[in-house]
Amino acid sequence: MTLLEITLLAPLVGGLLLVFIGHRPLGGWINVATCAVTFGASLAMALDVFAHGPQLSSGRMFYIDAFNVYLVILTAFVGMTSAIFSRPYMRHEVERGRVTDRRLRLYHSMYQCFIFSMLLALSTNNLGILWVAMEAATLTTVLLVSLYRTPEAIEAAWKYFILCGVGIAQALFGTVLVYFAAENKLGAERDDTMLWTVLHGAGAGILDPAVVTLAFVFLLVGYGTKVGLVPLHNWLPDAHSEGPTPMSAVLSGLLLNVALYSLVRVKMLVDASLQTNLAGHLMMGFGLLSFMVAGLFLHRQHDIKRMYSYSSIEHMGLMTFAFGMGVPLATYGALLHMTVHSLTKSAIFVTVGHASQLAGTQRIDRIRGLIRTQPAIGWGLLIGTVAIAGFPPFGVFISEFLLLVATMQSWPWLAIPLLVGFGVAFAGLFRNLQPMVFGEPPPGQKPVEANMLPVAVHLLLVLWLGLSIPAFLSGWFEQATLLISGALPR
Amino acid sequence: MALAELGLFSQAIILFAALVLFTSFIMLGQARTLPLIFTFAWQGLLLAVVTVLVAYVSKHPDLYVSAALTIVLKVVLIPWLLYRLSVQLNMQYDAELIRHPSLLLLGGAGLVIFSYYVALPIVRLSGLATRNTIAVSIAVELIGMLLMCVRRNAVAQVIGFMSMENGLFFSAVVSTYGMPLIVELGVAFDVLVAAILFGVFFIHLRDSFDSLDVVRLNRLSEADEPMPLQEAAGARPPGEHS
Numbered sequence: 179m180t181l182l183e184i185t186l187l188a189p190l191v192g193g194l195l196l197v198f199i200g201h202r203p204l205g206g207w208i209n210v211a212t213c214a215v216t217f218g219a220s221l222a223m224a225l226d227v228f229a230h231g232p233q234l235s236s237g238r239m240f241y242i243d244a245f246n247v248y249l250v251i252l253t254a255f256v257g258m259t260s261a262i263f264s265r266p267y268m269r270h271e272v273e274r275g276r277v278t279d280r281r282l283r284l285y286h287s288m289y290q291c292f293i294f295s296m297l298l299a300l301s302t303n304n305l306g307i308l309w310v311a312m313e314a315a316t317l318t319t320v321l322l323v324s325l326y327r328t329p330e331a332i333e334a335a336w337k338y339f340i341l342c343g344v345g346i347a348q349a350l351f352g353t354v355l356v357y358f359a360a361e362n363k364l365g366a367e368r369d370d371t372m373l374w375t376v377l378h379g380a381g382a383g384i385l386d387p388a389v390v391t392l393a394f395v396f397l398l399v400g401y402g403t404k405v406g407l408v409p410l411h412n413w414l415p416d417a418h419s420e421g422p423t424p425m426s427a428v429l430s431g432l433l434l435n436v437a438l439y440s441l442v443r444v445k446m447l448v449d450a451s452l453q454t455n456l457a458g459h460l461m462m463g464f465g466l467l468s469f470m471v472a473g474l475f476l477h478r479q480h481d482i483k484r485m486y487s488y489s490s491i492e493h494m495g496l497m498t499f500a501f502g503m504g505v506p507l508a509t510y511g512a513l514l515h516m517t518v519h520s521l522t523k524s525a526i527f528v529t530v531g532h533a534s535q536l537a538g539t540q541r542i543d544r545i546r547g548l549i550r551t552q553p554a555i556g557w558g559l560l561i562g563t564v565a566i567a568g569f570p571p572f573g574v575f576i577s578e579f580l581l582l583v584a585t586m587q588s589w590p591w592l593a594i595p596l597l598v599g600f601g602v603a604f605a606g607l608f609r610n611l612q613p614m615v616f617g618e619p620p621p622g623q624k625p626v627e628a629n630m631l632p633v634a635v636h637l638l639l640v641l642w643l644g645l646s647i648p649a650f651l652s653g654w655f656e657q658a659t660l661l662i663s664g665a666l667p668r
Numbered sequence: 669m670a671l672a673e674l675g676l677f678s679q680a681i682i683l684f685a686a687l688v689l690f691t692s693f694i695m696l697g698q699a700r701t702l703p704l705i706f707t708f709a710w711q712g713l714l715l716a717v718v719t720v721l722v723a724y725v726s727k728h729p730d731l732y733v734s735a736a737l738t739i740v741l742k743v744v745l746i747p748w749l750l751y752r753l754s755v756q757l758n759m760q761y762d763a764e765l766i767r768h769p770s771l772l773l774l775g776g777a778g779l780v781i782f783s784y785y786v787a788l789p790i791v792r793l794s795g796l797a798t799r800n801t802i803a804v805s806i807a808v809e810l811i812g813m814l815l816m817c818v819r820r821n822a823v824a825q826v827i828g829f830m831s832m833e834n835g836l837f838f839s840a841v842v843s844t845y846g847m848p849l850i851v852e853l854g855v856a857f858d859v860l861v862a863a864i865l866f867g868v869f870f871i872h873l874r875d876s877f878d879s880l881d882v883v884r885l886n887r888l889s890e891a892d893e894p895m896p897l898q899e900a901a902g903a904r905p906p907g908e909h910s
Binding site: 307 | 786789790792793794806809813816822825829832833836839840843844847848850851854855857858861862865866868869872873875876877882885886887888
């Protein structure tokens with residue numbers, strides 16, 4: 179069995195196992211253990227890829243290169259730390275009577291299936307399977323969003339299901355169109371023409387531009403819905419705020435990344451065929467719009483998880499903008515930003531989960547004085563938010579700085595809305611954060627049992643990436659940048 | 669190219685494709701739940717007939733598998749599931765009020781014209797016998813989307829969703845003689861899971877909102893005053909949520 183197979187099979191087997199025993203106290207541990215196996219295998223696979231270069235599996239079903247290998251590790255890692263957080267968190271929810279045994283079983287099983295579908299989407303070489311895996315990621319999470327069965331949760335899950343379902347259907351049509359364009363020119367081996375390696379290799383530059391443009395518009399709408407691009411973002415704050423918190427952490431930290439990854443993969447094909455930057459310009463437009471609108475919405479939030487969901491939309495918009503710009507510096511910055519945003523945002527959601535258990539509510543105006551009641555949670559939230567807002571010692575600052583420099587070099591005028599957007603988002607986060615962390619704690623507020631280890635590890639990693647980027651990671655980013663920006667017309 | 673120049677089977681493909689589009693229009697105007705479900709089943713059946721004809725004309729045996737999948741899923745399983753649920757939830761005779769029905773049907777006609785415009789670059793490139801029906805398949809997809817947008821009943825929205833899926837499958841059949849089998853199987857699996865999840869949701873919606881009218885799903889919004897009504901009614905005590 180290859181390492182990739184272990185990486186993919188571990189969550190699948192774990193998911194099946196947890197269908198039966200997910201409600202036992204052991205279930206939480208099995209969840210963690212499965213994630214640890216996945217992470218270990220993905221790490222070993224990454225070392226292999228680092229040593230021997232891109233790998234194509236024997237049936238050409240899977241393809242691992244510099245672009246997706248680090249996302250696989252990231253997914254496995256954040257999946258693991260969120261599982262560590264989720265075990266005591268969900269036990270607490272069971273004790274409070276919000277989750278029954280059956281739902282806990284569902285939760286654990288679907289958690290693993292969700293990790294599996296994301297890893298499948300990342301590692302597959304087939305554009306059709308990529309779509310199937312993205313849809314599966316929606317299907318596995320939709321029942322988790324409605325896990326608490328409150329009217330709000332059910333509404334959020336229904337919105338998520340319908341909007342993402344419609345959105346992703348457009349992506350399937352885009353995929354059919356790409357297949358059509360490829361089959362037209364590479365007709366010989368029918369079943370191979372959906373393979374990304376074939377499309378990117380033999381198909382480069384010969385696919386019909388008109389059809390490919392049409393396909394990209396549909397793919398952008400489809401995968402863009404899952405990235406959370408404005409105006410297709412409505413599902414995202416609802417889904418992220420109503421589900422259990424470990425779910426919010428993996429949704430915000432990982433699923434959005436995987437959707438953006440899919441979009442960038444197809445953009446690479448489109449760029450090679452079009453020889454113009456049309457796809458990039460579309461992405462820049464949608465990205466900048468999302469970035470600005472989400473920054474403004476941060477000011478209007480009353481629910482802490484909704485607020486950080488809008489912050490995710492803002493950052494995804496920024497990354498989409500950067501990938502759209504396409505110059506090597508911007509691409510490098512965007513790849514780094516994907517990593518640090520995932521780590522920071524999942525750490526923040528973990529902290530927010532503790533904070534809302536502490537305060538007994540998600541309402542921002544009722545969460546007060548965290549730092550006095552329980553310093554670990556208060557500091558965690560403060561440092562996490564400082565990091566996500568892009569303050570210097572942290573990795574987010576480095577990636578945002580690179581993006582800003584790239585913008586100044588290639589689109590100087592756009593640096594102005596970008597800077598304004600940073601300011602607006604900063605203000606939006608801190609006007610709400612300050613009273614939550616430093617305010618007067620309500621009488622009788624008691625500390626809760628909190629596991630801040632995942633948060634500390636994530637934030638330290640982000641700090642490390644802000645101070646120095648390790649050589650292997652930088653090497654992957656450079657290779658991926660070459661791969662992504664290489665096909666662009668100068 | 670004149671229709672008479674085409675072979676008999678190619679003409680039959682066009683005829684059945686037109687009938688598929690016709691069922692889309694029927695669904696757009698159908699307010700009652702049960703006939704809506706039956707029309708959806710008919711659309712699936714007609715789609716399966718088109719697929720079999722295309723498989724026969726183009727000699728792609730894979731497409732017979734796709735046609736069989738369509739019959740099992742879209743003609744039998746999903747309509748049966750929806751039928752059983754609507755009987756169980758005692759809403760089989762419900763009819764929803766469709767606002768501006770004539771405008772809606774005109775909108776559908778507009779979408780068909782738009783589809784022909786969208787399909788121009790594809791048709792220009794295609795040498796397939798079925799290229800005349802590509803625009804029809806896009807129209808089926810878009811009308812499914814229109815159905816989802818204008819209806820407020822959850823069952824009608826699901827029918828719209830599945831009809832969109834029909835349109836997508838249709839477009840894959842007529843523009844490329846279907847996708848690779850593994851992808852088709854994956855898509856069919858996703859559709860099946862989605863159908864089951866929709867069924868679960870009907871029951872949840874009914875339990876929480878006492879209705880499948882999605883207009884009642886209006887609690888989560890960006891309003892400045894957060895949830896004053898629900899709190900006053902005690903629907904969401906402050907300590908409940910975390």
